[in-house]
Amino acid sequence: MSKLVKRYRVFIIMAIILGIFLAAFPQWRHGALDTLGYQAMTVPFVLPPIFILLGLLDVWVPRESMTRYMGTGSGLRGPILAFLLGSFAAGPLYGAFPVASVLMKKGASFINIMIFIGAWSTTKIPMLLFEMSSLGVRFALSRLAIDIVGIVVIAFAISMTLPSREVERLYAEAEHID
Numbered sequence: 001m002s003k004l005v006k007r008y009r010v011f012i013i014m015a016i017i018l019g020i021f022l023a024a025f026p027q028w029r030h031g032a033l034d035t036l037g038y039q040a041m042t043v044p045f046v047l048p049p050i051f052i053l054l055g056l057l058d059v060w061v062p063r064e065s066m067t068r069y070m071g072t073g074s075g076l077r078g079p080i081l082a083f084l085l086g087s088f089a090a091g092p093l094y095g096a097f098p099v100a101s102v103l104m105k106k107g108a109s110f111i112n113i114m115i116f117i118g119a120w121s122t123t124k125i126p127m128l129l130f131e132m133s134s135l136g137v138r139f140a141l142s143r144l145a146i147d148i149v150g151i152v153v154i155a156f157a158i159s160m161t162l163p164s165r166e167v168e169r170l171y172a173e174a175e176h177i178d
Contacts, residue, residue, distance in 0.1 A: 018032070018036075046091050046092060046095060047095070049091075050091055050095045050098060050099065051098065053099075054098055054099060054102050057099075057102055057106075058102055058105070058106075061106060063105075063106050063107050064107075066103065066106035066107050066108055067106070067107035067108075069081055070082060070103065070106075070107070070108035070109065070112045071107050071108060071109055071112075072109045074109070074112070078108070078109060078111075078112045079111070079112055079115050079152070079155075081112075082108070082112040082113070082115040082116040082119065083115055083116070083119045083123070083148070083151070084119075085099075085116055085119070086115070086116040086117065086118065086119025086120035086121075086123065087119045087120075087123045087124060087125055088125055089120050089124075090124075090126075093117075093120060093121050095120075096116070096117050096120040096121070097117075099116075099120075100113050100116060100117055101174045101177055102174075103116065104170065104171050104174035104175075105174050105175055105177075110159050110162075110167050110170075110171075111155050111156065111159045114154070114155035114158050114159060115151055115152065115155045118147075118150075118151035118154060118155060119151060122147045122150075122151065123144060123147050123148070123151070128140055128144060131143065
């Protein structure tokens with residue numbers, strides 16, 4: 001029982017916080033529960049395709065290939081591939097983390113993982129096309145250029161400031177995820 005509680009402790013804590021919030025602010029109860037219901041209906045449709053793609057990635061892409069194309073010795077090819085994978089990916093940001101975990105298991109470098117997550121969160125191709133049509137090409141390409149620079153700077157900053165033992169812990173944890 002304690003193993004189950006330990007595994008879901010964050011969920012349990014957040015459920016308690018939500019309960020306290022709903023009791024303390026009854027005027028926001030309807031909006032909070034509507035949002036919770038929407039998310040509960042959305043997640044089951046988003047996660048299965050992501051997990052199917054993860055399974056295929058895990059089975060079809062050999063570790064040696066991933067290490068060659070996105071590992072520490074991949075050169076400029078690794079960040080470009082990480083950026084393209086993140087930009088062409090579909091789904092909300094929480095879908096990026098299981099994909100990043102599989103990339104880690106396959107030998108992608110930490111900086112490429114950070115670039116992948118940054119690209120997934122900010123440079124979606126459909127969003128870029130929408131911005132071009134509604135806000136103009138100049139705005140969309142300016143935002144994209146700023147995002148690319150920002151993603152690379154943040155990825156380098158994180159990889160330089162995060163202690164190597166923490167990065168090793170993250171990779172070890174990714175290895176043990178089934």
